[in-house]
Amino acid sequence: MKIDVITIFPKELDLALSYSIIKRARESGIVDINFVNPRDFTKDKHKTVDDKPYGGGSGMVLMPDPLYKAIKKVKRKSSYVVLLTPRGRVYNQKIAEELSTKKHIIFVCAHYEGYDERITEFVNDEISIGDFILTGGESACICVIDSIVRLVDGVIKDDSRKNESFNNFLLEYPQYTRPAIWKKMKVPDVLLSGNHKEIEKWRKEKSLEITKVRRPDLYKKYLMEVR
Numbered sequence: 001m002k003i004d005v006i007t008i009f010p011k012e013l014d015l016a017l018s019y020s021i022i023k024r025a026r027e028s029g030i031v032d033i034n035f036v037n038p039r040d041f042t043k044d045k046h047k048t049v050d051d052k053p054y055g056g057g058s059g060m061v062l063m064p065d066p067l068y069k070a071i072k073k074v075k076r077k078s079s080y081v082v083l084l085t086p087r088g089r090v091y092n093q094k095i096a097e098e099l100s101t102k103k104h105i106i107f108v109c110a111h112y113e114g115y116d117e118r119i120t121e122f123v124n125d126e127i128s129i130g131d132f133i134l135t136g137g138e139s140a141c142i143c144v145i146d147s148i149v150r151l152v153d154g155v156i157k158d159d160s161r162k163n164e165s166f167n168n169f170l171l172e173y174p175q176y177t178r179p180a181i182w183k184k185m186k187v188p189d190v191l192l193s194g195n196h197k198e199i200e201k202w203r204k205e206k207s208l209e210i211t212k213v214r215r216p217d218l219y220k221k222y223l224m225e226v227r
């Protein structure tokens, strides 16, 4: 998979995507992540990418031309262009799965007060990571890239992916590791029993129980679409 990120903070974003599983995925060549700075497509000596909003108001808005030229530089026929914006469809695991099948994604990160609306003519999708406002699209982009990359074949074990929260609309069961007793709290006996059938049963029960209490919205979907 190839990913290009349009951002005025390429170094910072590159660093944030250079540790743990994402780092290994990049080093092994499974995912190729590159950064394009809209400032490289400006002509003035200050490399200006933003200007005041028409109609007045606070803050600065990213101009359309440097963003457009940055997109154009890396766009191919098969590219899927995603703008990070609070006005986009709200991100979830299903969208992560959908995006993980794309060959080439271009993420567009805005900053300051946002972007000139006309740039939306050149994107295929608009994604919000939740109902809150971030300083820039960069942190949203990190979340989205992280969640997609771990779904790409060969990045993590199939088994880990299958048992994670949100598969089949369920939250994951509780996990424990050594020591078996810690601060007088004991790991559930069944997990120490070696009986895999019973362990499987306990985990499913816990997963259902937790989802029902914490995320009744997901539990309802599970009952309607999976069970």
Ligand SMILES: C[S@@+](CC[C@H](N)C(=O)[O-])C[C@H]1O[C@@H](n2cnc3c(N)ncnc32)[C@H](O)[C@@H]1O
Pocket (backbone or CB within 6 Å): 084, 085, 086, 087, 108, 109, 110, 111, 112, 113, 114, 115, 127, 128, 129, 130, 131, 132, 133, 134, 135, 136, 137, 138, 140
């Ligand atoms: C400070 S925000 C601008 C918010 C905009 N003025 C508004 O009220 O919708 C700057 C940029 O951060 C990114 N951003 C902020 N919150 C986001 C979110 N929840 N999901 C995705 N991107 C977000 C977008 O690229 C946005 O244009």
